[in-house]
Amino acid sequence: MSSPSLAAETSRRRTFAVIAHPDAGKSTLTEALALHAHVIAEAGAVHGKAGRKSTVSDWMEMEKDRGISIASSALQFEYAPEGHEGEPYMINLVDTPGHADFSEDTYRVLSAVDAAVMLIDGAKGLEPQTLKLFRVCKARGLPIITVVNKWDRPGRTPLELVDEIVNEIQLQPTPLFWPVGEAGDFRGLARINDDGEAEEYIHFIRTAGGSTIAPEENYSPDQAEEREGDAWSTAAEEVELLTIDGALHDQELFEQCITSPMIFASAMLNFGVHQILDTLVALAPAPAGRPSDPNVLEAAGGASAAVQEFRETDDDFSGIIFKVQAGMDKNHRDHLAFMRVVSGEFDRGMQVTHAQSGRSFSTKYALTVFGRTRSTVEAAYPGDIVGLVNAGSLAPGDTIFAGKKVQYPPMPQFAPEHFRTLRAKSLGKYKQFRKALEQLDSEGVVQILRNDLRGDAAPVMAAVGPMQFEVMQARMEVEYNVETVTEPIPYSVARRTDAESAPELGRQRGVEIFTRTDGELIALFGDKWKLAFVEKEHPEFTLEPLVAD
Numbered sequence: 352m353s354s355p356s357l358a359a360e361t362s363r364r365r366t367f368a369v370i371a372h373p374d375a376g377k378s379t380l381t382e383a384l385a386l387h388a389h390v391i392a393e394a395g396a397v398h399g400k401a402g403r404k405s406t407v408s409d410w411m412e413m414e415k416d417r418g419i420s421i422a423s424s425a426l427q428f429e430y431a432p433e434g435h436e437g438e439p440y441m442i443n444l445v446d447t448p449g450h451a452d453f454s455e456d457t458y459r460v461l462s463a464v465d466a467a468v469m470l471i472d473g474a475k476g477l478e479p480q481t482l483k484l485f486r487v488c489k490a491r492g493l494p495i496i497t498v499v500n501k502w503d504r505p506g507r508t509p510l511e512l513v514d515e516i517v518n519e520i521q522l523q524p525t526p527l528f529w530p531v532g533e534a535g536d537f538r539g540l541a542r543i544n545d546d547g548e549a550e551e552y553i554h555f556i557r558t559a560g561g562s563t564i565a566p567e568e569n570y571s572p573d574q575a576e577e578r579e580g581d582a583w584s585t586a587a588e589e590v591e592l593l594t595i596d597g598a599l600h601d602q603e604l605f606e607q608c609i610t611s612p613m614i615f616a617s618a619m620l621n622f623g624v625h626q627i628l629d630t631l632v633a634l635a636p637a638p639a640g641r642p643s644d645p646n647v648l649e650a651a652g653g654a655s656a657a658v659q660e661f662r663e664t665d666d667d668f669s670g671i672i673f674k675v676q677a678g679m680d681k682n683h684r685d686h687l688a689f690m691r692v693v694s695g696e697f698d699r700g701m702q703v704t705h706a707q708s709g710r711s712f713s714t715k716y717a718l719t720v721f722g723r724t725r726s727t728v729e730a731a732y733p734g735d736i737v738g739l740v741n742a743g744s745l746a747p748g749d750t751i752f753a754g755k756k757v758q759y760p761p762m763p764q765f766a767p768e769h770f771r772t773l774r775a776k777s778l779g780k781y782k783q784f785r786k787a788l789e790q791l792d793s794e795g796v797v798q799i800l801r802n803d804l805r806g807d808a809a810p811v812m813a814a815v816g817p818m819q820f821e822v823m824q825a826r827m828e829v830e831y832n833v834e835t836v837t838e839p840i841p842y843s844v845a846r847r848t849d850a851e852s853a854p855e856l857g858r859q860r861g862v863e864i865f866t867r868t869d870g871e872l873i874a875l876f877g878d879k880w881k882l883a884f885v886e887k888e889h890p891e892f893t894l895e896p897l898v899a900d
Contacts, residue, residue, distance in 0.1 A: 357696055357732065359438070361664050364734035365635050366443040366691070368460050370488065371470035372478035376500045380470060380618035380627075381426065381446045387564060387625045388442065390428040425689055425736040427719050432629045440632040443736045456674070456795070459747050459762050461487055463673040463691035465734065466494045466635040468627070469611070473499045473534050474506035476515050485520050488608065494636060495611045497524055498627055503617040506534030510589055513598070513613070524613040525600040526593060528553075528626050531579055531586045537617055538579060539567075540626065541586045547594030549587045552579070553626075561620040606636060638734035640664050641671075641693050644760040659757045664733040667754030668695030668703065672745045673762070675794040686790065687718075688742035695753065697731040706750035706758040716740035747795050766897040767798055767813035770842045770875060771820055774809045776834040781808065787831035792868050796823050800865035800873055811840060811865060813873075842875035844882050846894040856892050859885055873897070 371377040385391050426446065431439035445464055447457040461467065467488050471477065488495055499512055513524050531552060532538035541549040552575030554568040575583040604610040612630055616623030640663040651658045662669050674689040699717045704710070718725045718738040731737045739745065748762035775784040788810065792799040797820065798813040805811065812820060820837055827833045842863065848856055853872050857864040861877040862885065874894065876882040886894060 360732040366734040367466040368445045368464045369468045370484040372480040375472045376618045383618045383624045388428045388430040459673045497611045497613045499615045502537045523610045526613040528614045530615040549590045555622040565621045647758045659755045662694045662757045666694045669752040672749045688739045688745040692735045703751045771837040772809045787827045844876040848874045849893045852892040
């Protein structure tokens with residue numbers, strides 16, 4: 352059973368991700384949250400005035416140049432709300448890639464968190480990438496806190512945004528902090544109590560460039576009306592309308608992803624940021640246990656076999672790898688595996704078992720990571736994110752454990768829609784090219800496809816979005832000193848096939864068969880019409896979609 356310290360450490364942890372459409376202000380919010388937790392003294396901004404810093408969570412050169420997040424990063428810090436007694440909360444915040452081309456990486460991140468913040472641009476409302484990621488959260492049962500960002504800029508009305516969320520994704524917002532002042536004239540927030548009444552006005556005072564915490568002034572409803580006039584009256588009336596409509600927080604419905612606490616903010620000005628943190632620590636669930644992969648249980652003969660059916664947080668240690676990243680330290684050719692602790696206490700140096708191979712694995716080099724800044728971690732608890740150094744044998748979706756075996760469900764790969772060959776510019780760099788290809792393939796930067804016709808010198812890259820190719824080439828050049836050339840190939844649709852179908856399928860015009868690194872046979876088709884023709888003419892072929900479960 353768990354020790355009092357393990358139970359206490361688990362209960363004070365909150366692990367969440369921020370999901371959003373590109374340019375909704377996700378990385379800026381990440382920095383603002385760290386600022387309000389007093390982890391950093393001054394926030395940078397991705398798009399700011401000349402000379403301003405980029406956010407510390409965006410460390411790749413491409414991220415700084417383009418102002419978007421490409422690689423997921425994990426930030427850990429403590430936070431204690433005002434008046435909180437006892438140990439502060441431990442926040443594990445995973446900042447996800449901000450571009451649709453990296454949806455697969457975001458999907459992996461969402462398998463490692465207990466809740467999500469859905470960040471919405473106050474002028475644009477729900478956007479395609481937000482909708483896609485919301486559906487992933489819904490399928491995974493992740494509770495969602497909705498944050499409407501950029502309220503300091505002209506935008507839509509708050510009630511319009513509430514209606515859009517209800518109508519588009521059938522998620523009922525339950526506002527906890529309602530804006531005083533229309534979009535573009537953000538004066539403060541009305542705090543809504545359990546009875547649905549605007550009980551307090553929080554007025555924000557701007558700071559230079561929004562780089563430090565915005566001071567707050569608190570007023571009663573009467574004082575707020577005297578100070579703000581119609582702006583407060585309008586906010587109070589809107590809150591009353593929402594209350595009549597039943598938009599009140601219910602913890603059980605929130606945890607079932609039926610309702611969503613709602614907050615309005617400006618991450619750039621640091622307005623409403625600590626209210627987001629307060630809501631997260633108060634409402635987001637603490638870490639919970641996980642079931643084993645049912646396929647592994649079945650293969651082992653059921654729950655009575657050596658595989659544990661369910662791992663509670665107070666069981667022996669176990670963790671799941673959700674991200675592998677190299678090149679984060681320019682001084683070393685490191686290979687960092689990001690692990691979510693699922694159960695038990697992790698102690699640096701402990702010997703664990705890699706579930707997929709059955710081999711022993713040493714955890715001598717374990718780190719917490721804040722952007723590119725690292726510190727050695729001696730112990731970690733359920734919900735924590737730990738970086739394991741030089742973990743070359745680990746891949747996204749792998750399980751490591753101590754004690755009785757457990758193996759968590761794998762992370763499915765997304766269906767690629769873009770394909771290009773890749774080769775080294777110089778034949779003299781072929782050895783480095785092979786090494787870089789193996790490394791970046793294991794990280795899941797792209798999927799690598801090979802066949803005898805094309806050979807190992809010109810494999811095919813398969814990706815969800817074309818920007819993945821740019822990342823592949825940039826990292827090969829920066830981290831391995833290998834310049835590469837890519838060429839398009841005439842395919843746009845991929846299907847999984849089998850050894851029985853592959854020989855005849857490969858003889859069809861406009862079809863090419865490849866082997867993926869994991870051993871799967873992949874058939875590429877010129878377009879969806881070619882696929883439909885082959886399926887009609889040869890119903891005996893095995894052709895399965897490559898989609899996330």
